Amino acid sequence: MRIDAVTIFPEIFNVLDVSLLGKARESGLIDFTAHNLRDFTSDAHRTVDDSPYGGGAGMVMMAEPWALALESIRSSAATESTEDDDAAPAPVLIIPTPSGHVFNQKLARALAPEEHLVFACGRYEGIDERVYEWAAPRFRVLPVSLGDYVLNGGEVAVLAMIEAIGRLIPGVVGNPESLVEESHEDGLLEYPVYTKPSTWRELEVPEVLLSGNHGKIARFRRETQLHRTAKRRPELILDIDPASTNRKDRDL
Ligand code: 6GU
Numbered sequence: 001m002r003i004d005a006v007t008i009f010p011e012i013f014n015v016l017d018v019s020l021l022g023k024a025r026e027s028g029l030i031d032f033t034a035h036n037l038r039d040f041t042s043d044a045h046r047t048v049d050d051s052p053y054g055g056g057a058g059m060v061m062m063a064e065p066w067a068l069a070l071e072s073i074r075s076s077a078a079t080e081s082t083e084d085d086d087a088a089p090a091p092v093l094i095i096p097t098p099s100g101h102v103f104n105q106k107l108a109r110a111l112a113p114e115e116h117l118v119f120a121c122g123r124y125e126g127i128d129e130r131v132y133e134w135a136a137p138r139f140r141v142l143p144v145s146l147g148d149y150v151l152n153g154g155e156v157a158v159l160a161m162i163e164a165i166g167r168l169i170p171g172v173v174g175n176p177e178s179l180v181e182e183s184h185e186d187g188l189l190e191y192p193v194y195t196k197p198s199t200w201r202e203l204e205v206p207e208v209l210l211s212g213n214h215g216k217i218a219r220f221r222r223e224t225q226l227h228r229t230a231k232r233r234p235e236l237i238l239d240i241d242p243a244s245t246n247r248k249d250r251d252l
Pocket of ligand 1: 146147150
């Protein structure tokens with residue numbers, strides 16, 4: 001997967017050199033580039049923002065540097081592609097913003113098979129709205145939010161999204177089975193996990209997990225998933241697929 005991020009703080013993305021994502025980049029599974037928006041300005045001060053029309057607090061990012069940056073990414077992608085792929089879909093342009101669609105595991109799964117993702121990291125009060133209109137015929141534009149709180153800029157949100165999407169690309173996570181039984185994959189929160197020793201500072205591992213009875217263990221885990229989800233994220237319970245529940249769940 002090719003990933004580009006446009007930002008005024010490209011160094012924030014240096015952390016992608018380490019850990020699993022760093023390995024995925026080394027092995028060529030993920031081809032990531034951070035682009036400095038200021039490289040697409042033409043004044044001595046490398047200005048990217050100006051005051052908002054209509055007044056109000058803060059500054060707005062100007063449209064032209066964004067168009068130049070996104071055009072340069074678009075044309076380098078066209079150069080790299082092979083002769084017979086005029087049908088290649090437009091890259092997905094993800095705009096991190098607190099007013100976007102909520103990013104969740106389902107969206108991460110939908111984006112993982114994409115060939116090319118572009119992230120436009122805004123700062124200040126946002127980007128001139130006309131950039132989105134201009135981008136619509138050139139990209140599949142998708143405004144996305146991590147949740148109901150405000151960050152100073154999109155960069156940290158984009159790091160989270162790249163990690164959530166990147167780990168779903170085949171080969172990035174060593175054991176694909178570890179992707180199956182985790183929070184949100186089945187719409188529930190994950191069950192608690194334990195390792196040796198079975199007694200630690202007078203705290204015991206639940207006995208059923210030492211029993212070797214796989215049916216009992218599966219029921220215990222399902223039960224703790226449901227209890228935990230009901231307590232911490234009651235709104236998720238309403239979204240459970242009824243086909244995935246069984247009679248034992250309804251007895252809880
Ligand atoms: Cl994606 N961006 C910003 N700036 N703030 C956020 C967010 C994104 N998600 C939650 N808060």
